[in-house]
Amino acid sequence: MFLKDYISDVYNGVASLLKGMRKTGYYFTHSKEIITEQYPDNRATLKLADRFKGEVVMPHDDNNEHTCTGCTACELACPNGTIKIITKFDVTPEGKKKKAIDAFIYRLEMCTLCNLCITACPSDAIKMVPNFEHSVFDRSKLTKVLNKPGSKIKEGIE
Amino acid sequence: MYNQTEIIKDTTDLGPDGELVINMGPQHPATHGVLHLVVTLNGETIKKIEPHLGYIHRSIEKMCERLSYRQFIYVTSRMDYLSSHINNTACALLIEKGMQIEVPERAKVVRTILNELTRIASHELWIGAMAMDLGAFTPFFYAFREREMITDIMEDTCGARLTMNYIVPGGLMYDIHPNFQTKVKAFVKQFKEKVTEYEDLVTGNIIFQSRTKGVGVLTAEDAISYGCSGPVARASGVSCDMRKIAPYDAYDRVEFDEVIETAGDSFARYIVRVKEMNQSIRIIEQLIDNIPEGEFVGKTKNVLKLNKGEFYQRVETARGEFGVFIVSEGGTTPYRIKFRSPGFSNLSVLNHIAKGSKIGDLMATMGTLDLVIPDIDR
Numbered sequence: 001m002f003l004k005d006y007i008s009d010v011y012n013g014v015a016s017l018l019k020g021m022r023k024t025g026y027y028f029t030h031s032k033e034i035i036t037e038q039y040p041d042n043r044a045t046l047k048l049a050d051r052f053k054g055e056v057v058m059p060h061d062d063n064n065e066h067t068c069t070g071c072t073a074c075e076l077a078c079p080n081g082t083i084k085i086i087t088k089f090d091v092t093p094e095g096k097k098k099k100a101i102d103a104f105i106y107r108l109e110m111c112t113l114c115n116l117c118i119t120a121c122p123s124d125a126i127k128m129v130p131n132f133e134h135s136v137f138d139r140s141k142l143t144k145v146l147n148k149p150g151s152k153i154k155e156g157i158e
Numbered sequence: 159m160y161n162q163t164e165i166i167k168d169t170t171d172l173g174p175d176g177e178l179v180i181n182m183g184p185q186h187p188a189t190h191g192v193l194h195l196v197v198t199l200n201g202e203t204i205k206k207i208e209p210h211l212g213y214i215h216r217s218i219e220k221m222c223e224r225l226s227y228r229q230f231i232y233v234t235s236r237m238d239y240l241s242s243h244i245n246n247t248a249c250a251l252l253i254e255k256g257m258q259i260e261v262p263e264r265a266k267v268v269r270t271i272l273n274e275l276t277r278i279a280s281h282e283l284w285i286g287a288m289a290m291d292l293g294a295f296t297p298f299f300y301a302f303r304e305r306e307m308i309t310d311i312m313e314d315t316c317g318a319r320l321t322m323n324y325i326v327p328g329g330l331m332y333d334i335h336p337n338f339q340t341k342v343k344a345f346v347k348q349f350k351e352k353v354t355e356y357e358d359l360v361t362g363n364i365i366f367q368s369r370t371k372g373v374g375v376l377t378a379e380d381a382i383s384y385g386c387s388g389p390v391a392r393a394s395g396v397s398c399d400m401r402k403i404a405p406y407d408a409y410d411r412v413e414f415d416e417v418i419e420t421a422g423d424s425f426a427r428y429i430v431r432v433k434e435m436n437q438s439i440r441i442i443e444q445l446i447d448n449i450p451e452g453e454f455v456g457k458t459k460n461v462l463k464l465n466k467g468e469f470y471q472r473v474e475t476a477r478g479e480f481g482v483f484i485v486s487e488g489g490t491t492p493y494r495i496k497f498r499s500p501g502f503s504n505l506s507v508l509n510h511i512a513k514g515s516k517i518g519d520l521m522a523t524m525g526t527l528d529l530v531i532p533d534i535d536r
Contacts, residue, residue: 017365049310
């Protein structure tokens with residue numbers, strides 16, 4: 001009786017191992033079903049999801065104009081103090097003073113990519129882009145000014 | 159000052175009863191993070207296990223007291239990062255309950271689907287990591303193949319793979335991606351085909367079975383008295399599924415079984431998780447074709463303020479019962495916030511169930527508790 005149990009144990013054990021090995025052998029011979037991507041080599045074809053939250057940018061149009069009014073809604077919505085907006089007063093041709101942004105400072109190293117600033121923005125001035133290769137040699141390069149030099153606010157945005 | 163010979167002498171001094179104290183972690187591949195276990199051994203038999211915490215303490219609860227009710231939700235993704243969606247849901251549900259915000263049906267259904275996808279992804283990762291703890295390297299890749307499909311869905315719809323922050327008080331941050339339904343259906347189809355591979359590779363494997371069966375047995379009484387929840391308690395025969403006891407979102411309108419095993423050993427905990435994935439697939443199948451049209455976020459005030467009082471909300475994460483407790487003074491930030499994390503209670507039972515077993519079995523016992531250290535050590 002003891003010998004019978006022992007032999008059946010060995011048989012079942014070996015059978016279970018072979019069952020697993022069959023699966024491994026299947027993928028060994030069917031290498032086309034393996035889905036590994038060779039990351040740095042596939043940069044040309046690599047396409048990330050369009051909603052992927054990688055970095056905050058401020059889109060500018062061809063006339064170097066953005067839609068940021070400097071209302072600081074994003075600055076207040078940010079949980080980490082990532083965004084700092086420095087405002088200035090532009091003088092319009094009619095002689096009126098108008099609030100505008102001087103610098104939109106964005107600290108990528110402090111950003112948790114939570115998207116709260118994007119949803120807070122009333123004029124869609126900032127958006128997330130799927131950049132993910134953020135490594136730089138110096139930490140100070142991660143502090144960015146998002147509005148381009150010489151840019152101004154688009155006409156008609158209040 | 160010790161010189162070298164004294165240090166060697168110290169470590170070989172076994173104490174009065176021949177005890178040997180070893181440190182497992184904080185840098186140990188099987189502790190999945192920075193868990194530090196001080197294990198007292200007698201030969202190969204474990205006499206005592208003392209978990210040392212504090213290596214990844216970020217004082218999240220205190221941080222949340224500084225943040226507004228919209229902002230603090232994203233922090234909870236950093237606790238149990240494998241079920242970040244479910245943590246976010248708990249916080250959103252609490253604020254909705256406290257402020258009587260109407261949540262649209264569409265948001266409720268999408269939240270439920272995403273929560274179940276998160277649960278499957280978490281269990282997939284667990285199966286891979288658990289098998290790797292026990293020395294089987296292959297299942298890790300098989301599990302990650304299916305998990306990758308879920309992270310792709312999350313990437314398309316939520317914009318991130320792990321810390322999504324997609325759920326806001328009142329509903330969802332933005333609408334689901336147009337390809338959400340087709341992708342989820344493709345995932346369900348592939349999962350049903352491929353789940354048998356885990357059975358072949360892991361469940362039926364004789365080495366896996368003999369290393370987990372009868373190891374780390376937790377009785378139902380102990381599971382209750384230690385406050386265990388989730389698959390750990392359900393494997394001991396305790397019914398504790400928050401989705402059944404206190405249904406939230408769309409769980410009251412779907413059919414699923416609460417998976418309960420009675421053996422209480424490591425193998426039962428494994429079986430509970432595998433069966434739970436199948437139940438999650440069942441929930442997703444019922445909901446994916448019936449996502450109602452309409453708004454994805456309810457109307458909320460610009461600045462959220464909870465009324466004065468105490469609020470509690472509990473949900474079922476992949477690891478067990480997760481609770482949020484907020485004391486509000488009526489302001490824009492919580493006065494005091496406390497998270498009840500499932501991992502902490504599940505870790506506390508480790509000394510009890512691993513005492514007396516061999517050190518090799520500690521891997522199996524600890525692995526099946528499914529510990530996520532940032533969840534334990536907030």
